[in-house]
Amino acid sequence: MKNDNLMLTKPSGTVYWRRLWLRICRHWQVYVFLFLPVAFILLFHYYPMTGIQLAFKQFDFKKGIWGSPWVGWDQFEKFFKSHMFSRVVKNTLRISVYEIFAGFPIPIVFALLLNSFRHERLKKTVQTITYMPHFISVIVLVGMLFQIMNSRSGLYGTIVHYLTGNYPKDILGSAKAFAHIYVWSGIWQHFGWGSIIYLAALTGVSPELHESAQIDGASRFQRVIHIDIPTLLPTAIIMLILRAGQVMSIGFEKVYLMQNTLNQINSEVISTYVYKIGLTATITDYSYATSIGLFNSVINLVLIIFVNQLAKRVGDTSLW
């Protein structure tokens, strides 16, 4: 009797665990569903995290990851002192910031304009065409770039020749042009796709708002300024903040394909440098590559946590 009383007011530890155990048992089938995915996540995502210790070791092929000797922060010091440090960090930041400034507003403007389109069928056609390049593989995209931007046989060469009578200098081997080509080809490929999320936000505007504005004599442009843009603003702010969280990460795939010995000064970014140090250099250095990779991942992690906090304050939205 006394015990029962206690249970009602304050379940003791063992009772709590027993109830939890019962709930777990009731869900056993659900855990069966989770078994493979969780095993997969642990093996392919969490186990490699133990390999991060390599960043603080000097990898020895005979002894493996766990047996290699510790060297403390040596690898990081080596990286910070190397002449490649400022180059890869600067290139990464420069290309990334350029991409944000040039690439961020275009899908928004495109969505605003497309939203005021009055021919449904034409609108669908425009969407089909502008989303299409998003599905082109990065190898094909860069292949197209090489063909079209070729300064002799490509469209670029042909046009400049037609206009000036001379063939232009090779633009694909130019270090100066690298960021421009990289960013604008990316915009060409993805601006249509990027507008989807804004178009979706715009369909959330109640038609009555537009109707009453129309009755009050607002022109379509005024309605864009006073109805459409304020509707998009929260989505846009969140997207911008989240994008800013990735400012230190540039995908490997496209940069690597576009690189050549001539443009390397401006095209070597952190991810491509890690790949070369770790896997393709004549003397590969696993530890050094891991430490550079870790340096980058930690910055990315800190940035994303920071901008997520910011998003919480500004837009009341967050990733988690």
Added chain:
Amino acid sequence: MSTVTQTKNLLAMAKPSKVKLSTADKVYYSIVYSVIIFLTVLVLYPLIFVVSSSFSSGQAVTNGRVILWPVEFSIESYKRVYEYKVIWTGYRNTIFYTLVGTLWNVIMTACAAFALSRPKLPGRSWLMFLFAFTMLFNGGLIPNFLLIRDLGLYNSPWVLIIPGAISVYNMIITRTFFQNSIPGELNEAAVVDGCSDFRYFFAILLPLSKAVLSVITLYYAVAHWNSYFSAMIYLNTRNYWPLQLFLREILINNQFSAEMLTTMTDEEIQKLQGMSDLLKYAFIVVATVPILMVYPFIQKYFAKGVMIGSIKG
């Protein structure tokens, strides 16, 4: 709201050209239409140019005479591509990786999403964190590489299928759909009727989730078709290579396989040099058309997928 304006609006939607526009609107719309049409042409033009080039003669392409439509129409390049055996090896492998890989992806993703969408599952938020954290942080290139090597997956075709089983992003889209679009009462009713979780998943949940399943199927399939990085670092044997790696050799590194050259006479090789641009255009078309053919049919689902994904779950 007066019925007059409503009718007006309906009319406006039905027949835009019949409604009188104010001058300001006329200016606005002409700007909108010209900008949108300009952008659409800008996107379309390179695509048309590539296709037209591939159907032109080698000479016309190298001399830059192709501007919009094919010049000296020929399908010579496609005959060459057809004879290029390596590309068919690539095609065969890519189709295998895409089919098997996508199937494996969708099964794993749906299972995880189903479990994590159950509101009363003990440890749910903890498990969710386990998945989500992998989007923010990872071991990096070298530790992953060493793991693959230790598992014996290096240079095995399964390396393109097994390790990438779940994209957490797609899993979250699926989970959000399960939570928001399938009423929770359905599960409660099923439980009352003595339906097991297994049966609920296969007989009720999956048939109701065709929209999200098609979205993630397509996301995964496109990713398999287009990716090259894993294949590049893990596969040495050319026989296992996906299409994209062969394309890289041809389009980026400018190498045509020796096997192709040895079966040719000198004269043919010379001709090939002149035709290399032409061939590249044809390869681009052959590798891209399958994915672009499928895409317009499922376009509405893609848009839906982005929308589902943007709603926080």
